[in-house]
Amino acid sequence: MNAPAIASSRPGTTAAREKFAHLLRAEWTKFRSVRGWVITIVIATLLTILLGVWTGANSQEGCPGGPCHYVIPTGPGGEAVTDTYYFVNRPLAEHGSITVRVTSLTGVIETGMTPEGPARTEAAVVPWSKAGLILTAGPSQGSTYAAVMVTGGHGARMQWNYTGDTAGLPGRVSAASPRWLRLSRASDVITGYDSADGTRWTKIGTVSLPKLAPTVQAGLFVTSPSYSATTSSGITGGSGGGAPTHATAAFDRVRLRGGWLGDAWTGTAVSGGSNSPYAVGSGSGYHQANGTFVVTGTGDIAPDVTDGTPVDGPLAGLFIGLIAVVVIGALFTTAEYRRGLIRVTLAASPRRGRVLAAKATVLGAITFVAGLAGAAGAILIGTPLLRANGNPIDPVTALTEVRVIAGTAALVAMAAVFALSVGVILRHGAAAVTIVLTAIILPYLLTAAFPVLPASAADWLLRVTPAAGFAIKQVIPQYQQVAGNYAPSAGYFPLAPWAGFAVLCAYAAVALALASFLLRRRDA
Amino acid sequence: MRRALHAEWTKMRTLASTFWLLLAAAALTVAVSAAAAAAARCPSGDCALDPAKISLTGIYLGQAVVAVMAVMVISGEYGTGMIRLTLTATPGRLSVLAAKAAVITCLILATGAVAVITSLLAGRLILPGHGIGPSHGYPALSAADGPVLRAAVGSVLYLALIALLSLGAAAALREAAAAIGAVLGLLYLFPIVAAVSGSAGLARHLQQIGPMTAGLAIQATTSLSSLPISPWVGLGVVGAWAAGALLLGGLALRLRDV
Numbered sequence: 001m002n003a004p005a006i007a008s009s010r011p012g013t014t015a016a017r018e019k020f021a022h023l024l025r026a027e028w029t030k031f032r033s034v035r036g037w038v039i040t041i042v043i044a045t046l047l048t049i050l051l052g053v054w055t056g057a058n059s060q061e062g063c064p065g066g067p068c069h070y071v072i073p074t075g076p077g078g079e080a081v082t083d084t085y086y087f088v089n090r091p092l093a094e095h096g097s098i099t100v101r102v103t104s105l106t107g108v109i110e111t112g113m114t115p116e117g118p119a120r121t122e123a124a125v126v127p128w129s130k131a132g133l134i135l136t137a138g139p140s141q142g143s144t145y146a147a148v149m150v151t152g153g154h155g156a157r158m159q160w161n162y163t164g165d166t167a168g169l170p171g172r173v174s175a176a177s178p179r180w181l182r183l184s185r186a187s188d189v190i191t192g193y194d195s196a197d198g199t200r201w202t203k204i205g206t207v208s209l210p211k212l213a214p215t216v217q218a219g220l221f222v223t224s225p226s227y228s229a230t231t232s233s234g235i236t237g238g239s240g241g242g243a244p245t246h247a248t249a250a251f252d253r254v255r256l257r258g259g260w261l262g263d264a265w266t267g268t269a270v271s272g273g274s275n276s277p278y279a280v281g282s283g284s285g286y287h288q289a290n291g292t293f294v295v296t297g298t299g300d301i302a303p304d305v306t307d308g309t310p311v312d313g314p315l316a317g318l319f320i321g322l323i324a325v326v327v328i329g330a331l332f333t334t335a336e337y338r339r340g341l342i343r344v345t346l347a348a349s350p351r352r353g354r355v356l357a358a359k360a361t362v363l364g365a366i367t368f369v370a371g372l373a374g375a376a377g378a379i380l381i382g383t384p385l386l387r388a389n390g391n392p393i394d395p396v397t398a399l400t401e402v403r404v405i406a407g408t409a410a411l412v413a414m415a416a417v418f419a420l421s422v423g424v425i426l427r428h429g430a431a432a433v434t435i436v437l438t439a440i441i442l443p444y445l446l447t448a449a450f451p452v453l454p455a456s457a458a459d460w461l462l463r464v465t466p467a468a469g470f471a472i473k474q475v476i477p478q479y480q481q482v483a484g485n486y487a488p489s490a491g492y493f494p495l496a497p498w499a500g501f502a503v504l505c506a507y508a509a510v511a512l513a514l515a516s517f518l519l520r521r522r523d524a
Numbered sequence: 525m526r527r528a529l530h531a532e533w534t535k536m537r538t539l540a541s542t543f544w545l546l547l548a549a550a551a552l553t554v555a556v557s558a559a560a561a562a563a564a565r566c567p568s569g570d571c572a573l574d575p576a577k578i579s580l581t582g583i584y585l586g587q588a589v590v591a592v593m594a595v596m597v598i599s600g601e602y603g604t605g606m607i608r609l610t611l612t613a614t615p616g617r618l619s620v621l622a623a624k625a626a627v628i629t630c631l632i633l634a635t636g637a638v639a640v641i642t643s644l645l646a647g648r649l650i651l652p653g654h655g656i657g658p659s660h661g662y663p664a665l666s667a668a669d670g671p672v673l674r675a676a677v678g679s680v681l682y683l684a685l686i687a688l689l690s691l692g693a694a695a696a697l698r699e700a701a702a703a704i705g706a707v708l709g710l711l712y713l714f715p716i717v718a719a720v721s722g723s724a725g726l727a728r729h730l731q732q733i734g735p736m737t738a739g740l741a742i743q744a745t746t747s748l749s750s751l752p753i754s755p756w757v758g759l760g761v762v763g764a765w766a767a768g769a770l771l772l773g774g775l776a777l778r779l780r781d782v
Contacts, residue, residue, distance in 0.1 A: 036702075055720055316720040319713055327705035334701065338603055429701030430592050430599065437708045438588045446584060450715035450737070453581065457563035489719075 023349055023358035031362060034335075037328050041366065044324035045374040048317030052378025055314040056385025072304060072392045073141035073272055075162040080394050080476070083141045083162075084299025085223035086284045087134065087268040092218040096258025097184030098133055100220065100251045101198065102150050105131050105173050107247040108283075109227045127153030128483055129224040130301070131249030133183040135190060137213055139270045144209050145301070147221065148181045148192035152247070156181070157481075158192035158204040162303050165481040168194040168204040185258075188212050198253070219265065220286075222249045222297035225483065246283050246298035252291055271299065303476075305484040309391045310475035310491050312404050314382025318473075321374050322415055323437060325367045329419030330432035332363055337427050342524050352519045356424065360512060363420055364413045371412030375405045396475055407472035407501065414469065414501075414508050415440055421511035424519055436466075439507075443467035448488035455487065459494045466507045468493070471500025528614045528623035536597070536627050545593040546631060549683075550639040553586030557643035558650065566655040575662045576675040576745040579647025583679050583740065586639060587686045590632055591707045594690035597624050598773075599700030608782050617777045625691055625770065632687045636680035644676060663745055671745035678742030678759055685762040686711075689735065692769025696776045710765070711736040728752045735765045 075081040107125030132149025146160035156168035173179045180195040192204045224247035286295040336342040423432040443465040447458035471493035486492040560581035601607035648665040658664040694703040714734025718727040731737040731752035741758035
């Protein structure tokens with residue numbers, strides 16, 4: 001039976017709007033009057049929240065022997081930071097500069113750490129070992145700073161306030177090719193320079209550090225992050241652990257200009273205390289002879305990407321919700337086909353594209369609200385419980401938290417619309433449920449939750465499958481100046497949050513367009 | 525019982541979807557397995573890789589098709605009303621369920637065997653070129669190797685048990701979409717919840733009771749000590765899930781009106 005093609009003139013906009021409102025009302029009535037669907041949505045939402053509460057109440061990460069209540073320091077921008085280095089410093093007033101020549105940067109990787117010390121050591125400098133000049137508001141964790149430095153594998157850099165990073169001269173430093181560095185302060189404005197010969201200078205960058213104290217600490221610093229061997233291969237392979245490293249640099253020809261106070265250098269081990277991932281290495285320190293400083297340090301001055309529990313930790317229930325809404329989304333039309341109700345629906349409203357639009361709107365709105373309730377409940381109740389259990393939570397801005405919660409709800413709604421469309425295309429509920437669940441959840445499962453795929457395949461899958469949408473709940477951004485384990489299993493996705501979500505939306509949009517086309521073309 | 529079996533076989537044989545679903549299950553299994561093998565690399569020569577497990581990655585996808593197929597064996601009849609005719613012809617309802625279970629098990633065992641053997645052959649051809657072969661110290665993918673044989677036979681049995689689990693779920697829930705949602709939820713949720721549970725002990729327990737995580741332990745041929753559960757015991761866990769689902773489905777079928 002083909003729906004009669006209505007030959008009457010196109011109704012006016014007001015009438016059309018009114019008619020669409022009627023359609024929405026019809027679809028809403030159909031949804032709410034199926035008791036099983038309503039119960040399923042409510043139970044899935046409650047389970048999502050309960051699982052969040054359960055995760056929060058049961059997780060006790062932290063120190064051996066109980067919660068350690070380690071607080072991750074935050075930088076001036078509110079992000080989690082690591083702030084550990086060895087510092088040879090002097091007070092500096094509002095104007096002044098320091099120039100130095102770096103003649104070597106070497107490092108040691110300590111593998112097989114035992115309570116007595118490392119089992120093996122290997123002489124190698126990691127790419128983000130840093131040695132150079134720093135100017136900081138103080139030794140307290142997360143202080144404002146600006147620094148110029150040479151690195152193990154990324155040339156000279158200027159970095160400031162943990163997230164800022166600009167490249168200078170490339171190449172490694174050695175006695176044959178030393179690097180000259182200069183850091184100058186003019187009130188709040190800090191400028192960094194580098195040079196290969198001490199005469200021709202290049203400006204790397206200028207930064208403004210607002211509200212910098214009149215007197216700051218400035219001088220030489222050395223630090224060296226953990227060596228991270230990232231292996232993501234198989235369930236048993238897991239991610240490679242880090243091995244502590246330290247770096248040693250030789251500085252000479254130190255020249256001070258301007259308002260330097262005091263007349264002696266002080267050695268300071270800046271660190272986050274015994275619970276921080278970088279304990280002060282036994283080898284950290286400095287000695288000074290004939291104008292040459294040899295400084296050894298360990299740690300990093302950078303955003304922290306490894307430590308805490310992300311705020312989306314208690315959100316595992318999302319998957320219960322996804323399964324529930326995908327089943328309902330697929331049934332929303334296929335059940336009508338099975339019972340023959342679709343013929344009544346299409347006879348009542350012969351403009352089929354509009355029927356589909358009304359269905360998608362109603363389903364999307366219901367699942368968005370359910371997803372919002374579930375995600376908000378799980379995160380807003382679960383995260384404080386996690387914190388109370390001594391888990392360090394990655395500090396995030398309110399905007400990020402809103403993005404994670406609302407994004408999760410949008411993800412759920414988009415999955416439901418995708419399932420609805422596939423259901424219309426296939427007119428077979430079980431097939432639609434299987435295809436959509438497999439396309440959304442299986443790639444995530446194989447790459448993030450239960451990683452069995454090699455890293456290259458995992459990256460590829462999370463770019464091209466609808467599972468890319470999970471990127472919307474990535475909490476911590478990836479920083480190119482930190483060598484971290486940026487694997488999906490650690491909560492990092494190959495696409496940016498909104499780009500990943502756009503991939504899922506594209507799938508849903510294409511499926512909806514095809515569904516609309518087929519619904520108009522086919523007999524009901 | 526023989527007549528019930530014959531009836532079920534006729535129904536299965538004459539459905540066009542049977543052939544296509546079996547083909548899809550085998551083809552998807554082989555395709556994903558081969559793609560995983562093609563993506564695996566070990567330049568350094570000492571990666572913690574398990575060639576048999578990589579070559580059988582496709583089971584993760586193939587099981588979904590197997591689950592749909594098994595669900596449709598019962599839910600398809602509820603969808604069309606055929607179930608009333610079936611139960612009129614064979615009033616012994618448990619006989620009907622047993623006949624359906626026997627037919628689907630045989631089909632899945634045959635298809636699974638083809639898919640698993642082809643997947644392993646693909647792995648055997650592809651992996652040595654990527655630094656993961658017998659010359660690099662990894663076990664050869666041949667039936668002569670005990671653990672590889674266990675992984676192969678176990679994967680086929682795993683698929684059959686997933687089919688029985690799905691059949692039981694479908695008999696209990698009737699509605700195809702709901703049954704497949706329940707089965708996939710059962711398979712996928714355990715590893716996801718385990719990953720976020722935040723406690724290693726709890727995660728291990730969840731992996732021990734989850735049908736997919738426990739059952740696919742059978743695919744491991746290296747570093748068995750780090751598995752959450754030993755291979756055959758893991759397969760036993762899936763067997764217990766399948767038995768439980770069939771029991772529930774059988775009870776529902778027996779006690780309920782059609």
